[in-house]
Amino acid sequence: MLKKIEVTEAIFAIKKDKQLTWETIANAIGMSTVWTTSACLGMNSFTDSTADKLIEYLGLPAETKFSLLENPTKEWDKSVPQDPLVYRFYEVVGVYGDTLKEVIQEKFGDGIMSAIDFTMSVDKEENPKGDRVVVTMNGKFLPYNAW
Amino acid sequence: MLKKIEVTEAIFAIKKDKQLTWETIANAIGMSTVWTTSACLGMNSFTDSTADKLIEYLGLPAETKFSLLENPTKEWDKSVPQDPLVYRFYEVVGVYGDTLKEVIQEKFGDGIMSAIDFTMSVDKEENPKGDRVVVTMNGKFLPYNAW
Amino acid sequence: MLKKIEVTEAIFAIKKDKQLTWETIANAIGMSTVWTTSACLGMNSFTDSTADKLIEYLGLPAETKFSLLENPTKEWDKSVPQDPLVYRFYEVVGVYGDTLKEVIQEKFGDGIMSAIDFTMSVDKEENPKGDRVVVTMNGKFLPYNAW
Amino acid sequence: MLKKIEVTEAIFAIKKDKQLTWETIANAIGMSTVWTTSACLGMNSFTDSTADKLIEYLGLPAETKFSLLENPTKEWDKSVPQDPLVYRFYEVVGVYGDTLKEVIQEKFGDGIMSAIDFTMSVDKEENPKGDRVVVTMNGKFLPYNAW
Amino acid sequence: MLKKIEVTEAIFAIKKDKQLTWETIANAIGMSTVWTTSACLGMNSFTDSTADKLIEYLGLPAETKFSLLENPTKEWDKSVPQDPLVYRFYEVVGVYGDTLKEVIQEKFGDGIMSAIDFTMSVDKEENPKGDRVVVTMNGKFLPYNAW
Amino acid sequence: MLKKIEVTEAIFAIKKDKQLTWETIANAIGMSTVWTTSACLGMNSFTDSTADKLIEYLGLPAETKFSLLENPTKEWDKSVPQDPLVYRFYEVVGVYGDTLKEVIQEKFGDGIMSAIDFTMSVDKEENPKGDRVVVTMNGKFLPYNAW
Amino acid sequence: MLKKIEVTEAIFAIKKDKQLTWETIANAIGMSTVWTTSACLGMNSFTDSTADKLIEYLGLPAETKFSLLENPTKEWDKSVPQDPLVYRFYEVVGVYGDTLKEVIQEKFGDGIMSAIDFTMSVDKEENPKGDRVVVTMNGKFLPYNAW
Amino acid sequence: MLKKIEVTEAIFAIKKDKQLTWETIANAIGMSTVWTTSACLGMNSFTDSTADKLIEYLGLPAETKFSLLENPTKEWDKSVPQDPLVYRFYEVVGVYGDTLKEVIQEKFGDGIMSAIDFTMSVDKEENPKGDRVVVTMNGKFLPYNAW
Amino acid sequence: MLKKIEVTEAIFAIKKDKQLTWETIANAIGMSTVWTTSACLGMNSFTDSTADKLIEYLGLPAETKFSLLENPTKEWDKSVPQDPLVYRFYEVVGVYGDTLKEVIQEKFGDGIMSAIDFTMSVDKEENPKGDRVVVTMNGKFLPYNAW
Amino acid sequence: MLKKIEVTEAIFAIKKDKQLTWETIANAIGMSTVWTTSACLGMNSFTDSTADKLIEYLGLPAETKFSLLENPTKEWDKSVPQDPLVYRFYEVVGVYGDTLKEVIQEKFGDGIMSAIDFTMSVDKEENPKGDRVVVTMNGKFLPYNAW
Structure with missing residues (x-):
């Protein structure tokens, strides 16, 4: 029985061999690039x-x-x-965590953004001063229950 | 000399007293809600x-x-x-960190999204199954240097 | 402006002074004992x-x-x-975490139990060999999204 | 001499091969699903x-x-x-730990719920707004000793 | 409403002022020295x-x-x-933890020694090569439940 | 050259094969059960x-x-x-650490109980309400030096 | 597909076999010694x-x-x-971190030095009292954004 | 007796009141800006x-x-x-630590750069694509001793 | 009742006021400098x-x-x-810990050096290349017990 | 290419086979026992x-x-x-760290003892009450630089 990590390694090997991108793989299966990549990495x-x-x-x-x-x-x-690309997102959560709490709860009431009923996309915004990464997270608002 | 935390507390007191929202404050000073909130919290x-x-x-x-x-x-x-609202964003970074690295570097090359030359917004997407939180991060792509 | 912790302390003082229980307070406001206690402790x-x-x-x-x-x-x-009463629940999560994952996902599919759309109750089960604590957690199942 | 982890892997292989569920295995040996799963995972x-x-x-x-x-x-x-399903239970212990202490000790006196003389079950509560996970923990109350 | 730590400080002040020992205090209230001390320190x-x-x-x-x-x-x-007296007990648990597990479970079966239904005493064993500290822990054996 | 862990594994295999107990092994070599077990586990x-x-x-x-x-x-x-049997001893050190310091230093002066010039035994105390584990630690008192 | 660590090991083996230095390798490929070394170690x-x-x-x-x-x-x-050579740089960041913040932000305004658009060199400064290591870091200043 | 932190606060108050910079203070006392700042912050x-x-x-x-x-x-x-400006230096030590070890020890032999017999400067390099921060560390090489 | 830390602060104030050294204080009370300092700091x-x-x-x-x-x-x-003077001793324990174990146990058998029945001194060794710090630790060897 | 750890294992095997001690090996190569041991363990x-x-x-x-x-x-x-022999040295650094700072800086001024330009020896001091371990550390004093 193969482990998910072994399947991930097999996917990486084929992807490199055939010179594929995550985007082409995602298109081939009719799903988004972010979700497809995460599922191929074994996280969905x-x-x-x-x-x-x-x-x-x-x-x-x-x-x-x-x-x-x-x-x-x-x-x-x-x-x-530690990897700088990932750390910058951690830093955003650290620096803006309380801000996100203030703004989301002001707009929606006491509750959270779901990380389960959730989608995310990554886009490129061309810009003469240097292209920009646009990450869009979209999660269902879940209000706290009182019982 | 007042510390930033003392000014933040003063802002909170007035905001509650006058029943203001971060959004109205942001509009009044002509800046975005997220940035205004973070600056009022002392993080910008x-x-x-x-x-x-x-x-x-x-x-x-x-x-x-x-x-x-x-x-x-x-x-x-x-x-x-630990606060559930903030933790969910930490979880997204944990679960999707490697995915973000794969997808961003596939689109842009070896480098990172800046958390400094960076903007973020929070929007509400109305949805009959439950409204959704949309968080958009926009950071300059910074390619690694070889020298 | 009072902080939540100050209100909590005020509630404790009155509760002790008037010899109230969490259960009587909960009944007085028409909510459950667990939720009322957590809200009085400043966690809801x-x-x-x-x-x-x-x-x-x-x-x-x-x-x-x-x-x-x-x-x-x-x-x-x-x-x-560290407090032994709380630690035992942490230990249950440690010892039975993977079991909960196996059993819940077998019954419901890939997803989680919400800790937000969630209720909990504590009951006493009388037993001649020693009374038993019955803790019931009830959370909405949230399936993972594919997009 | 086989290690518990090796037996667990053998059980998983057979379970998948024969398309069994934890519930059917539990029924076959006349024990509960939660206990059977935990024992098959090597935790009992x-x-x-x-x-x-x-x-x-x-x-x-x-x-x-x-x-x-x-x-x-x-x-x-x-x-x-870190796994979101397990984390949510950890979060419940964090958010409601002091509440559990207040409510259990109010009902039972100074002591704890045993995690050893303990049973747990997982049930599905059907609900038109989304099914709900019901986890019931049942542990003997152990009063602190004075000597 | 006095906090336990404040009562502990009051007890220490009187104990020093009247030159009492924990043993005399314990005798006066008819309890053991270890339990009395721990309760005066606010841990029972x-x-x-x-x-x-x-x-x-x-x-x-x-x-x-x-x-x-x-x-x-x-x-x-x-x-x-860190305090050397306390650390040595931590070290004993680290060095002999697996040994205690082997020996207790050999004598009693699968289960644990309760730290709740538990007593402890400290005695002095006179010895010409140097007196010895004798710490006796006595806890109820709790067998694991299968259900 | 065999590592201690390899010898420990060999001892476990023989012990299981011959259905021996730590106690019979200890008797055979004329040492206590606790010390023999710890030495067979490679800790002495x-x-x-x-x-x-x-x-x-x-x-x-x-x-x-x-x-x-x-x-x-x-x-x-x-x-x-984390193992519950070992954790309970850690908990005892946490809950009663300051108590042990107070009581030992009251009886012996400023110093510690040695964990090196040290013996330990585990006994079973039969009790109709449930047998009890009795752990006795015996360590030389070491007074702090002034120089 | 070779992992980066395997290529690094191959480079080390050849480097030792041919008695090369990082400097000669760097010269051969027309890049700086620091960058070449870091890329050969798999960090660029x-x-x-x-x-x-x-x-x-x-x-x-x-x-x-x-x-x-x-x-x-x-x-x-x-x-x-932990390695002393690396720790000393960590210590410099610890001891002088706030100083770097004060001085850089005094010279440049609110922002940071990029560790991505970044170069570093190591030089030897001969000195009769003992040669000195000169490490020069050069990173683009990135001002914080307000939006 | 004033604590260093109190003197630091007094210096900050005067510096702001008189609109001074670290550079002007350093010039006034005839020392470098980096050292003067660190000493005023209480780190030298x-x-x-x-x-x-x-x-x-x-x-x-x-x-x-x-x-x-x-x-x-x-x-x-x-x-x-955590502060982004300081973190970037920590990241440099993490990413380039082994590189620094390779390059310094290739140039100097087995030993370290002293963080005690050490100077550091911060300069601004003007650049049309964005000014650059230049940090120069200069520490005595200390060879390991064999004895 | 004064806390040890308050007495330590009083000693520091007098020491500075009267321009005393630890050595003169130690001589005045007829004890060693190291012990006297540690006792004045509240550690003995x-x-x-x-x-x-x-x-x-x-x-x-x-x-x-x-x-x-x-x-x-x-x-x-x-x-x-973190303080560099103290860290260097921690580093010595890290780098030479296994060496100390090998050498001490080769000379003395299986056991440890006591940190309780222990003295320490600090001396200055004059040296034209730079004076040297000589720290001498002297602790009783404690052999492990078999029982 | 052999790793240091493999050479260390080879040295241990020969040392045991030929019944050598670290001291005889050190004498054979004309270096001290401590340094020789540490170098054979791969730390120099x-x-x-x-x-x-x-x-x-x-x-x-x-x-x-x-x-x-x-x-x-x-x-x-x-x-x-954790090993008790090594821990005792860690404990000495913890308990006496501030004392070492006070005494060394009183004798030498603001600076540290080098752990690089450093020697250490271990000696046995015979004593009728129990032999004593004497560890002597000797490191160059490094004064802090002002620049």
Whole structure:
């Protein structure tokens, strides 16, 4: 039984061999680039049909399907991330965490943004002074319950 | 000399007393809600003119201006945040950190999204199944240097 | 402007003075004992009407209302709790965390139990070999999104 | 001599191969789903007869019996769990820890809920707004000793 | 309302002033030295009658009774203790933890020693090569439940 | 050259194969159960004659002698132990650490209990309400030096 | 597909075998010593042409090129470094961190020095009292954005 | 007796009141800007004559001299710094630590750069694409001793 | 009742006022400099006669005697020290810890050096290349017990 | 290419096989016991001639020379050591750290003891009450620079 990490490594090998991008893979299975990448990295589970499409498009062995469907254990290595790209997002959460709380709760009331009923996209904004990364997070507002 | 935290407390007191929102304050000084909130919380420095507008609009004592202009030390209390609203963003960074790295670097090359040359907004997306929080981060792409 | 912790201390003082229990306070405001206790400890926000009832029942000063309505910052002191009563619950999460994941996801699919759209109760089960504590947690199942 | 982790992996392989659920396995050995899952994950020890039933039902090699009977070392990887399903329970302990202490000790006196003389169940509560996870913990109350 | 720490400080002041020992205080209230000390340090709750005896013997103000009866929150400052006397006990747990597990479970089966239904004593064993500290812990064995 | 951990594994295999207990092994080599167990777990060094007896009694290969004599590096995995049996002892040190300091130093003066010139035993105290674990620690008192 | 760490090990082996220095390797590929070393250690990505030059100069297998071009994950082992040479730089950041903030922001305004648009060199300054290490860091100033 | 932190606060107050910069203060006492700033922040000790000059130039009370001369305890708050300006330097040490070790020891042999016999300067390099921060560290090379 | 820290502050004030050194204070009470300093810092307890001598020599208030005699709680702030002077000793323990274990146990057998039955001195060794600090630790060897 | 750890293991094997001590090995290569042990453990680098002597005396393979000469990365496993022998030295640094700072800086001025230009020895002091371990550290005093 293959582990998710082994399937991820197989995907990376094919992706490099065939010179694919995450975007082309995502288009091939009809899902977004961010979700497809995270699922290929083993951080989300495929549905039956997206798994089939991925297996067909990449030519993965059939036995990988079970792992693609499996519910992932979502864990990460460093409590405080170190890679500069990831750290900058951690820094944003640190610097703007209380601000997000103030602004979201002002707009929505006492509650949170779901990280489960959630989508995210990454876009490129061209700019003569240097292109800009645009990350859009979209999560359902969940109000706190009183009982 | 007032500390930033003391000015923040003064702003909170007036805001509650006058029943203001961060959005009305932001409009009054002509800046975005997120930036205005973060600057009022002491995590960004005001420019000369935004400080003047804030002081006038809220009726803050003139002596607060110095603190509003001061460069903040941006620090946070818990390395792993605990308040559920803030934690969900930390979780997004943990779960999707490697995905963000893959997708951003695929689109832009080896480098990072700046958290300094950076803006962020929070919007409400109405939805019959429950309104959604939309957080948009926009940071300049900074390519790594080889020398 | 009173801080939530100050209101909590005021509630404790009155509760002891009048020899009240959390259960009688909860009954007086028409809410559950667990929620009422957590809101009095400053970990949940009162609604307008429950705040009014609490103020009236306990004879709290009117100025506490603002704090009772305020959205709490939910933080705790020790990442690994030490008080034996609280630690045992942490231990249950440690020992049975993977079990909960297996069983919940088997019954519901890939997703989580919400800790926001959530209720909890504590009951006493009489037993000749020693009474038993029954804690019931009830949270909405949130399926992971694919997009 | 097989380690518990090796027996767990063997159980997972058979479970997937035969398309079993934890619930069917639990029924086959006459124990609850939560306990059976935790014991199969190596976090509880089987009794002689439940080990025999499990071996027979799953067709495990006889040599696994010794490991199934062995007393487990109950340890977990992350002091603060990261997988969102498990984290939410940790968050409940953080947010409601003091509340649980107040309410349990109000009902029972100074003492704790045992995590050893303890049972737990997971149920599904159907709900048109979204099904709900119901987790019930039941532990003996242990009063503190004075001596 | 006095906090437990304030009552502890009052007890220390009287104890020093009257040149009492923990042993004489314990004898006066008819409890063991270890328990009496821990309760005076605020780590155990007094019963009604032991509180009365302590107040009378030491001449504590009547208002301390409430705090003496209160259920303590049992927390400690350093996860890894530093004071050499306390550290040596931590070291014993580290060095002999697995040994205690092997030997206790060999004698009693799968379960633990309760730290709640628990007593402890400290004795002096005279010895020409240097007196010896004898610490005796006595806790109820709690077998793990299968359900 | 065998590592201590390899000899420990060999001892466990023989112990299970021959259905021995730590107590019978200890009797065979004329040492206490606690010390023998800890030495077999690699946390204490055998003397020449106890190593010979152990090798003969268990039928260990002669080449294990060197490892049995070797001075152990005494380290443990989790700074805060997690297995419930071991954690309860850690909790005792946390809850009663200051009490032990008060009581020991009252009886002996300023100093500590040695964890090196130290013995420990585990006994079973039969009790109709449930048997009790009795752990006795006996360490030389070491007074602090002034120079 | 070779991992970066494997290519690093191959480079070390050739470097030792051919008695090369980082400086000669850097000269051969026309880049600085610091950058070349960091890229060979897997902490920066080669460009197409520098990868070709390195492969040719060192006689690396062609299959290493892919890894040399790959974007590195920049992580380090110890949050607080221990090797004395590295620790001294950590200490400089600790001791002089606030000083750097004061002086840089006095000269440049509110913002930071980029660690991405960044170069660094190491030079030897001969000195009769003992040669001196001169480390020069050069990073673009990035002003904070207000929006 | 004034603590160093109190003198630092007094210096900050005068500096703001008189609109001074660290550079003008440094020039007035004939020392570098970086050293002067760090000494005013309490992280270095003044010599007798620099203390006199500082007191005279700023008009500090004479009683501050003792504190200015006092040897500082050099400690910092966050093991991993959070303020973005300081964090970037920490990141440089993390990303380039092994590189610094390779390059310095290649140039100098086995040893370290002293952080005690050490100077540092901060300069501004004008650049049409954005000015650059130039930080130069200069420390004596200390070879390891063999004995 | 004065706390040890308050007595330490009083000693520092007098020491500075009278321009004393630790060495002169130590000579006045007939003890070593290291021990005297540590006891004045509150990390060791005075004997009756050394307390009297200290009080007389420094002119401390009589009420300080109780605190001087009190057994200290020996704790320190940073698990990994930061002040460079203290850190270097921590580094020595890190770099040479296993070496000390090898060499001491080779000379003495399986056991440890006591940190309780222990003395330490600091001397200056004059040297034309730079004076040297000589720290001598002297602790009783304690052999491990087998029982 | 052999790693230092592999050479260390080879040295241990020969040392045990030939029944050598660190002291005899040190004598054979004309260096001190402490330094020789630390270099054999991989925490210091050999010079060309001491490496040759060690290889000849122990009969190590010639290929080990490269590793013996290599500059070590000096890292340790546990930030707070656990083995009792090593912990006691950590405890000495914790308990006496501030004392060492006071006494060394009183004798030498503001600066530190070098851990690089440093020697250490371990001696046995015979004593009828129990032999004593004498550890002598000798490091160059490094005064802080003002610039």
